[in-house]
Amino acid sequence: MAYDKFTTLTSTAVPLPIENVDTDQIIPARFLKATTRDGFGDNLFRDWRYNGDNTPKEDFILNNPIYKGKILVGGKNFGSGSSREHAAWAVYDYGFRCVVSSFFADIFKNNCLNIGVLPVQISPEFSEEIFEAIYADPNTELEINLEAQTITLLSSGTQESFDINGYKKGNMLNGFDDIDYLQSMKSEIETFAESRPF
Amino acid sequence: MSKSLFDKVWDSHVVRSIADGPDVFFIDRHLIHEVTSPVAFVGLKSRGLSVLYPERTFAVADHNTPTINQHLPVEDPLSANQLKTLEDNANQYGISHWGLGHQNNGIVHVVGPENGITLPGGTIVCGDSHTSTHGAFGAIAFGIGTSEVEMVLTTQCIMQPKPKKMRISVNGPLSKGVTPKDVGLYIISQLTTSGATGYFVEYAGDVFENMTMEGRMTVCNLSIEMGARGGMIAPDEKTFEYVKGRPMAPKGADWDKAMAYWKTLKTDEDATFDKEVSFNAADIEPMITYGTNPGMGMGISKNIPSAESVEGGKATYDKSLAYMGYAEDEQMIGKKIDYVFIGSCTNGRIEDFRAFASIVKGRKKADNVTAWLVPGSHIVEAKIKEEGLLDIFEEAGFVLREPGCSACLAMNDDKVPAGKYAVSTSNRNFEGRQGPGSRTLLASPLVAAAAAVTGVVTDPRELL
Numbered sequence: 001m002a003y004d005k006f007t008t009l010t011s012t013a014v015p016l017p018i019e020n021v022d023t024d025q026i027i028p029a030r031f032l033k034a035t036t037r038d039g040f041g042d043n044l045f046r047d048w049r050y051n052g053d054n055t056p057k058e059d060f061i062l063n064n065p066i067y068k069g070k071i072l073v074g075g076k077n078f079g080s081g082s083s084r085e086h087a088a089w090a091v092y093d094y095g096f097r098c099v100v101s102s103f104f105a106d107i108f109k110n111n112c113l114n115i116g117v118l119p120v121q122i123s124p125e126f127s128e129e130i131f132e133a134i135y136a137d138p139n140t141e142l143e144i145n146l147e148a149q150t151i152t153l154l155s156s157g158t159q160e161s162f163d164i165n166g167y168k169k170g171n172m173l174n175g176f177d178d179i180d181y182l183q184s185m186k187s188e189i190e191t192f193a194e195s196r197p198f
Numbered sequence: 199m200s201k202s203l204f205d206k207v208w209d210s211h212v213v214r215s216i217a218d219g220p221d222v223f224f225i226d227r228h229l230i231h232e233v234t235s236p237v238a239f240v241g242l243k244s245r246g247l248s249v250l251y252p253e254r255t256f257a258v259a260d261h262n263t264p265t266i267n268q269h270l271p272v273e274d275p276l277s278a279n280q281l282k283t284l285e286d287n288a289n290q291y292g293i294s295h296w297g298l299g300h301q302n303n304g305i306v307h308v309v310g311p312e313n314g315i316t317l318p319g320g321t322i323v324c325g326d327s328h329t330s331t332h333g334a335f336g337a338i339a340f341g342i343g344t345s346e347v348e349m350v351l352t353t354q355c356i357m358q359p360k361p362k363k364m365r366i367s368v369n370g371p372l373s374k375g376v377t378p379k380d381v382g383l384y385i386i387s388q389l390t391t392s393g394a395t396g397y398f399v400e401y402a403g404d405v406f407e408n409m410t411m412e413g414r415m416t417v418c419n420l421s422i423e424m425g426a427r428g429g430m431i432a433p434d435e436k437t438f439e440y441v442k443g444r445p446m447a448p449k450g451a452d453w454d455k456a457m458a459y460w461k462t463l464k465t466d467e468d469a470t471f472d473k474e475v476s477f478n479a480a481d482i483e484p485m486i487t488y489g490t491n492p493g494m495g496m497g498i499s500k501n502i503p504s505a506e507s508v509e510g511g512k513a514t515y516d517k518s519l520a521y522m523g524y525a526e527d528e529q530m531i532g533k534k535i536d537y538v539f540i541g542s543c544t545n546g547r548i549e550d551f552r553a554f555a556s557i558v559k560g561r562k563k564a565d566n567v568t569a570w571l572v573p574g575s576h577i578v579e580a581k582i583k584e585e586g587l588l589d590i591f592e593e594a595g596f597v598l599r600e601p602g603c604s605a606c607l608a609m610n611d612d613k614v615p616a617g618k619y620a621v622s623t624s625n626r627n628f629e630g631r632q633g634p635g636s637r638t639l640l641a642s643p644l645v646a647a648a649a650a651v652t653g654v655v656t657d658p659r660e661l662l
């Protein structure tokens with residue numbers, strides 16, 4: 001599915017400094033029964049966000065209106081566990097366009113890139129600085145420049161570069177996806193398939 | 199140049215390498231199930247694309263399926279809709295479909311190997327992280343997201359940078375009561391849930407050489423729980439023996455040709471890895487988890503470690519123990535439990551039920567325990583009956599259910615209630631994984647059996 005182009009994003013951010021946030025927390029399994037990809041944002045972090053009677057848990061960050069923005073800053077090893085792309089859809093559908101962490105689980109990172117959410121991996125030290133800055137002032141903004149591959153904490157000017165595969169970067173800048181690319185080499189794939197023994 | 203097993207299989211599937219980009223990687227077998235495929239088909243339809251190789255694609259219903267009364271219509275309308283959508287899509291695109299009631303139905307990672315879909319040296323993907331299971335055959339197998347399911351349906355390829363390589367060696371004799379599940383949980387406890395992120399793992403050493411195919415599948419299944427993309431074990435005579443004669447395995451001249459190739463599938467002696475770790479089998483005892491990720495595991499006789507002694511943030515650790523209702527330094531032995539689940543793609547194979555039976559034989563299910571015995575497939579279910587295990591279970595007060603993913607992720611009705619403790623042979627103890635508020639202790643079938651007959655966490659070595 002083609003997605004929105006990503007160039008530069010300047011936004012406040014929501015801090016979630018918990019380690020090993022697994023995809024079962026991002027979107028619990030019981031919400032995976034849909035057959036379309038819309039509406040998952042309502043259940044993003046469902047069991048951390050709501051009590052059993054569907055009232056919001058006041059101490060969870062998404063229920064605190066002073067924290068908002070298009071960037072989610074997570075703890076180390078964000079997105080571990082299941083391969084469910086629904087987790088990335090939930091993040092996107094809720095309104096986030098970028099997830100920042102000092103370490104991402106593989107499949108979650110891949111899934112984000114495939115649907116137009118930019119995963120930005122930063123150092124643990126910078127991660128700490130960002131959390132502290134947001135807690136000190138929730139209006140703190142981050143600027144993420146995909147072309148330059150930089151993330152900047154605007155209040156202090158602290159900046160780091162981040163890695164992204166050159167091909168994936170091109171896709172995100174242009175709003176292309178892998179299927180567009182693979183379709184263009186179909187005959188090469190068919191020739192290859194004929195050479196496979198099984 | 200010297201190559202590892204992983205290099206050999208990976209390199210033979212690269213259709214094109216993109217400079218500063220991923221490889222275009224060819225997929226031999228694509229397994230799909232009802233949860234992660236519907237949106238991929240929506241994408242195909244909206245683009246007006248077709249399925250390139252329906253004969254390389256296999257649809258199996260497993261995540262949502264009930265484990266009782268499978269002959270009746272599925273009650274939950276959302277589950278019923280997903281199952282019907284899988285069937286409709288399979289029919290529309292000419293894909294084989296093993297739905298509820300089909301003799302080959304079961305968990306996708308159990309029925310793949312059973313039916314000879316899984317072959318050495320092949321590549322297998324599925325929209326499910328435990329696809330790593332199939333690495334037990336010397337295949338490259340890993341979980342993918344739904345966008346990638348769509349990609350594979352229509353091009354039989356995904357775009358994937360080649361992961362780094364890690365070799366995990368375990369040598370020496372395993373102690374009494376130590377199973378492949380314990381080996382897997384031990385490795386994860388040592389490496390943490392992110393210790394192998396970015397790597398593809400090869401398991402080496404005599405512990406894995408001596409393991410049955412079922413055991414190897416259990417270990418490879420757990421690779422994803424240490425963050426690895428997948429894990430694999432070089433195929434050997436045991437592998438070939440397992441594959442031979444399976445319905446979809448090559449036959450006749452094709453078999454001979456396959457064998458000639460499969461025998462080359464081992465790591466060259468001077469091949470190098472990006473990371474190597476090794477463990478002594480003697481250090482492993484029956485394992486149990488006490489926290490909310492699979493890395494929070496320990497030998498069953500030990501006490502819960504203190505936050506200071508584990509890697510990672512104290513706040514996260516404290517949150518985890520609070521969720522479980524446990525405290526630092528407590529012992530796990532003797533803790534009361536409420537549920538026991540044996541099944542899942544980790545431990546739902548015949549060998550796991552044999553292990554379970556070895557302890558419950560001649561004993562009785564504890565009154566405080568609700569037990570779910572869920573075979574991984576109809577073929578496993580049939581073997582349980584053939585081998586007389588069902589009689590042992592029934593005499594001990596257990597009931598055998600019908601196959602499916604069941605309480606591993608609780609997408610069906612098999613949910614552990616809030617606050618209750620379950621000893622589970624599945625792969626994840628995340629918060630709410632087995633139902634909102636549920637608390638999961640991951641363990642081997644032997645530990646699960648010991649808990650099922652005593653009603654508390656029990657060292658299985660005392661009952662063997």
